[in-house]
Amino acid sequence: MAPKTSAQVCGMGHSMKRKEDPRFIRGRGNYVDDIQLPGMLHMDIVRSPFAHAKLKSINADKALKVPGVLAVITGETLAKYNLHWMPTLMSDTQMVLPTEKVMYQAQEVAAVIATDRYTAADGVEAVEVDYDPLPVVIDPFQALQPGAPVLRTDKKDKKDNRIFHWEAGDRAATDQAFAQADVMVKQDMYIPRIHVASIETCGCVADFDRVTEKLTVYMTTQAPHAIRTVFALVAGHVGLSEEKIRIVSPDIGGGFGGKVPVYPGYVIAVAASVVIGKPVKWVEDRMENLQADSFARDYHIHAELAAKKDGTMTALKIKTLADHGYTDAAANPSKFPAGLFSICTGSYDLKRAFAEVDGVYTNKPPGGIAYRCSFRVTEAAHCIERITDVLAQELKMDPAELRMKNFIPKEKFPYKSALGWEYDSGDYAAALQKAMDKIGYAELRKEQAEKRARGELMGIGISSFTEIVGAGPSKQFDILGIKMFDSAEIRVHPTGKVIARFGTKSQGQGHETTYAQIVAEELGIPAAHVQVEEGDTDTAPYGLGTYASRSTPTAGAAGAMAARKIREKAKKIAAHLLECAEDDLVWETGKFSVKGSPQRSKTIQDIALAAYTNHPQGMEAGLEAVSYYDPPNLTFPFGSYICVVDIDRGTGMVKIRRFVAVDDCGNIINPMIVDGQIHGGLAMGMAPALLEEISYDEDGNVQGGSFMDYLVPTAMETPAWELDKTVTPSPHHPLGAKGVGESATVGAPPAIANAVVDALAHLGVRHVDIPITPEKVWKILKEKGAAE
Amino acid sequence: MATHKITVTVNGAARAADVESRLLLVHLLRESFRLTGTHIGCDTTHCGACTVLLDGQPVKSCTVLAVQADGREVSTVEGLERDGKLHPVQEGFWEKHGLQCGYCTPGMLMTGCALLARTKEPSEQDIREAISGNLCRCTGYVNIVQAIQYAAAKLRER
Secondary structure, X not given: OOOOOOOXXXXXXXXXXXXXXXXXXXXXXXXXXXXXXXXOEEEEEEEOOOOOEEEEEEEOHHHHHOOOEEEEEEHHHHHOOOOOEEEOOOOOEEEOOOOOEEOOOOOEEEEEEEOOHHHHHHHHHXXXXXXXEOOXXXXXXXXXXXXXXXXXXXXXXXXXXXXXXXXXXXXXXXXXXXXXXXXXXXXXXXXXXXXXXXXXXXXXXEXXXXXXXXXEEEEOOOOHHHHHHHHHXXXXXXXXXXXXXXXXXXXXXXXXXXXXXXXXXXXXXXXXXXXXOOOEEEEOOHHHHHHHOOEEEEEEEEEEEEEOOOOOEEEEEEEEEEXXXXXXXXXXXXXXXXXXXXXXXXXXXXXXXXXXXXXXXXXXXXXXXXXXXXXXXXXXXXXXXXXXXXXXXXXXXXXXXXXXXXXXXXXXXXXXXXXXXXXXXXXXXXXXXXXXXXXXHHHHHHHHHHHHHOOOEXXXXXXXXEOOEOOOOOOOXXXXXXXXXXXXXXXXXXXXXXXXXXXXXXXXXXXXXXXXXXXXXXXXXXXXXXXXXXXXXXXXXXXXXXXXXXXXXXXXXXXXXHHHHHHHHHHHHHHHHHXXXXXXXXXXXXXXXXXXXXXXXXXXXXXXXXXXXXXXXXXXXXXXXXXXXXXXXXXXXXXXXXXXXXXXXXXXXXEEXXXXXXXXXXXXXXXXXXXXHHHHHHHHHHHHHHOOOOEEOOOOOEEOOOOOOOOOOOOOOOXXXXXXXXXXXXXXXXXXXXXXXXXXXXXXXXXXXXXXXXXXXXXXXXXXXXXXXXXXXXXXXXXXXXOO | OOEEEEEEEXXXXXXXXXXXXXXXXXXXHHHHOOOXXXXXXXXXXXXXXXXXXXXXXXXXXXXOEHHHHOOOEEEOHHHOOEOOEOOHHXXXXXXXXXXXXXXXXXXXXXXXXXXXXXXXXXXXXXXXHHHHHOOOOOOOOHHHHHHHHHHHHHHHHO
């Protein structure tokens, strides 16, 4: 789609070089750990080696004798201010520091405040903690057994480890459809716990000024305003007041959902700064990050799919056990404890469906929403795309043909799914066809047949996913009661330049560039002249932050709407300057001219100047607008990915030979940035598919707690991704755009899993759980007599 | 703990410091010398965000003690730009969208520089191998490879 604006204006569709890059390529970014304030102290944390234990005593005597250690904070310290427990974003409760017992390995137990980070670490080593181990609950199925130890003894009258039961769809009608089906397949799938591992870990500098009584927290947070309000509500009783709290998200080294939750470290640092009256810096190290921060996935799924003999899918039934760790500290919209899992009917015209999710407590760190999951869409897409291939195998039908047969046809959009979503637009067949053409699908199937005859293992896997992003309409979406609108505040200066502030917060997605392009598109002011800011709650309009691919659908839309309000006022000023009626004016990018007399025109820059020097009498001066955008619906990006793998029969190693990704995110703001999001998302889809897992032994010891065992892909494992696009605009978004940040993490894992199963299908393999490690594959080959 | 007086030449300028034996080079650079362009991303020497050049060789500065740099030359990302002109590798990352959050970028730039100093026409495989000690979560590596290829071409032009 050719851009409508010139390269100089650089509106939508231009691959504008990023405005944020000049500082990053010079090493002049400003990340939390770069911040050094006068008198700043350092905090480090004592952590539990036990997954479940009574806290008998904490002895800080030796620690306090280490020169440079100023204080040791425990749960008892915080209990004096009633800050030892706090609410989670899902209205459960979490410990800031324990007073009774610890509930996961690496849980925060005490904090040491010292003059520098090395001394703080020395202090941590010197704190003596006495524990009395308690029985550990690791297996979520066992957690639900009668007689299992009840973990949340802090909850009065709680007699089990259940958190929630959630369901969607018509169970009876779905059961009936299954009873009448010609064919039915079922499959258990485990999507293991993984960790987002952004290269920058989490941290903050909490700075309480005793004179002004203002608290400033520089923080790795994707949602600064929500944090400010939470702090005001949680610590209001100790004197913090929302107008005197400033949260600043500076540059953030990757978020991916891992920087949404309120971690205990932040709260302790704030408490320490308030009590001591000096800035306190806390930055976790990598092992703390992997072992204690919000995890992702951990869904035990049982899926069933019913169909007619000819392959027409008729019904879908899913039962999931969600292992949440010791508390529900996910960050879902409050009415959706299982996130947007009900997108699990995917791209298919399934008339009947029923999904249920049960959340359970275990002795593990809490979380569930992170790692670019789009609120559990990764889990939902993996489920439907895997069970679709299981059905294809059962019917001996080509998986591309089965998908084409069942896609929601283009004409049916907006489409009401059996589980209640109204998909805005889609053309699934076109995307899959494009992917098949690009990869040479028919030739690959021929090659596979030839290789199979020779005993070589080659697989082709397809994933045709539908995403659901842009949370969300205020009728359904809130976090802790705060509606999930988002915002833009745009001001045009007398010399025609712009400052635009938004309620979201980029952690690498390029908003300083893409939002400028949106303003350029709407006002004709060059994007180079538009200064974009996010992340400082003192200046940015209230927003819910950046995660779940929501920025373009919500704040991007707000930017367009605010710019249009400015254009309306600009029109009035233009009419005044040109001495004509507003109706006589015509807008083309960057100027208003009189209908029929194009030489009589005023540029947006002329108008901006006039807004301050020659505005019409009776009108306010200035040229600015705010928009709080309440999206009418979510948006539904989609795509088809095809993956080709070759498997080494001696080692079980899976090598991705080719990966074609055809994405549709509606109208595109910056093609280069969109492709970058997809490249990164594909790598973060391959990682869980082949490499990453965080697991626990029966005592709750974590396995995968450092980069020695937790295998983040390097440039050596990552293939050269091949990208293409279809463009199906969103009918309800002001720019027709949909968002794309998580499409690839959603679509890639099932494509890879499907390719591996496809390579082994002739041996009788129907399913392999991710991560598909060489060990797993080799065991299968050995069992099937196909290992070398 | 014993302290040592050391002198390290950083980006061409001699800098003196009085350091504990255990002080890591990355902390010397970031905290003592306030050069915060070099980043910390892990504690097991895997991520490479801390990569600097020590006498021209890429090293992970989280696994070098400050005292080991005494009397030697350290090059960091802050030294790449000369007289207001970007180094070709910096240009390449900007042109080719080789960065998103920017956190791994200084390490990638220094590793890229070291590669291009020894290989004038690196293949894609050469580049991937050279940066295999630098983790990136944002970019999926494709554009980083292209950025370094761009820089190689620019340097060959000179």
